[in-house]
Amino acid sequence: MREKKILTSKKKQDFSKNLILNISILILIIINSFLAYSLVKTVSFNDSNDDVNLLKDSTKARIQIEVLNGCGVSGVAEKLTDYLRSNNIDVVNLGNYRSFEIENSLIISRNEKVKNAEIVAAVVGLDHQNIIQQINPDYLLDVTFILGKDYRNLIPLKKR
Known part of the structure; x- marks a missing residue:
């Protein structure tokens, strides 16, 4: 009789271990299915060219420039x-x-x-x-704008 009780309790322990294992496996299958679905959904939506263009635009480097006043008129460079x-x-x-x-504005x-x-040049008219080119690897900027006495002809400084 004692042997029967031991076997029954051993079966219960095995059953409970198997149940926990089966539930864990089921949860992992559900999580993997969700992740696979998300991956497929993401890949299928990212095929559009708009996303690629948006990424390219967001990573474009801005033009770095210095503005130097060569006309002597206060405030125009600002x-x-x-x-x-x-x-x-x-x-x-x-x-x-x-x-x-400096008579004529100059872009270097x-x-x-x-x-x-x-x-x-196009932005300011x-x-x-x-435009001249003076390549200098010591400069960490793209363009130097020297404002000349012709500043009144530039789009942002024209008298209205």
């Missing part, structure tokens, strides 16, 4: 800086040029990306003839 920043151009330095005798491309200088 106005130009505000305008450039409102057009998504990163003005990292604002100051005076070594001379206030400081690296091989002349396109950045052309973009700045400066002719592309006023």
Whole structure:
């Protein structure tokens, strides 16, 4: 009789162990199914070109520029800086040029990306003839904008 009780209790222990194991396996299967569904859903929705273009746009580097006042008129470099920043151009330095005798505004491309200088010229309405390239690896910016005495012809500084 005692042997029967031991066997019965052993069967109960085995049954409870198997039940816990089976429930754990079932929970893991449900979690894996959910993760697989999420993966398939994510991959199928990310095939659109809009997401790729959005990612490219968000990782684009902004044009870094310095604005130097070469005309000697107080406040115009600040106005130009505000305008450039409102057009998504990163003005990292604002100051005076070594001379206030610059007749025509000038854009200097400081690296091989002349396109950045052309973009700045288009934003302010400066002719592309006023762009020069002086590659200097010591400069950590893309463009230098030297504001000349012709500043009244630039879009952000035109008298209305």
